[in-house]
Amino acid sequence: MLLIVQKGIHWLEVAVGEILLEIKGVHAGYGNLKILRGIDMKVPTGGIVTLLGGNGTGKSTLLKAISGLIPLMEGEVTFDGVSVSKLKPHERMRLGLVQVTQAKEAYPAMTVEENLVLGAYTRKDREATKADLQKVYDFFPVLRERRKQLSGTLSGGEVQMLVIGRGLMASPKMLMLDEPSAALAPKVVLEIFANINRIAKSGVTILVVEQNVRMALILAQYGYIIRDGVIMMQGEAKELISDPAVKESFLGGSVSDTTKALRN
Ligand SMILES: Nc1ncnc2c1ncn2[C@@H]1O[C@H](COP(=O)(O)OP(=O)(O)OP(=O)(O)O)[C@@H](O)[C@H]1O
């Protein structure tokens, strides 16, 4: 398996291109509890951006604020040139801003195909939806093989493919993933990351939250690191991966070990 991202060139290309998602001065939380305290972030069209940080620092909260699952207290979220701050989640989905649900949210008593079709619930273009189902099966041939099986019979990696596939069924311009490698064996993690890379190459912009910092920085072109609800650091992924502070906080072992593993 080869997972080499053409970072520099691609990023330079997109850096001068459009910004697909822009977050400005976002404050958000739960009830009166403020978790995010003034987040600014940009995701350019066509790239992979990763959001990193320790447990409970606000990563999932930020994704929820972007997808509209929680309201903003302050600030603005603009997607594809449209202010979406006041739109409902399904309205944002229709614009192509799609969050992949967590693996545990696959319905075990429904078949793989029924789960995938659910992902298209905001769409009315039936023919294109059917074609997209075939595209998802082309991306994940194992899901085609198992399309009539109940989701409850899938392995952890297959369920992760299923929820990513379900996100693709919404016809996203941007896909947000919250820890797609969580609780998976290292070999399966490689496969999932290779799939995310292929999805990005097919033209879907990716924002991925990860605990697997090294893998995420090898996959992405740009990274943001969040701590206590503020962005404490950001930069090109290849710079972050060799930054002493990032190394000390997040990375054990050497970068070349992981790169080697990715090529095997
Ligand atoms: N529904 C909720 N109601 C109240 N507080 C919440 C809720 N969800 C999360 N929190 C709190 O908000 C803070 C940030 O949580 P969040 O889930 O965004 O962290 P995270 O960075 O995604 O962490 P993890 O790596 O553990 O997934 C935590 O202190 C958490 O306890």
Ligand SMILES: [Mg+2]
């Ligand atoms: Mg989280």
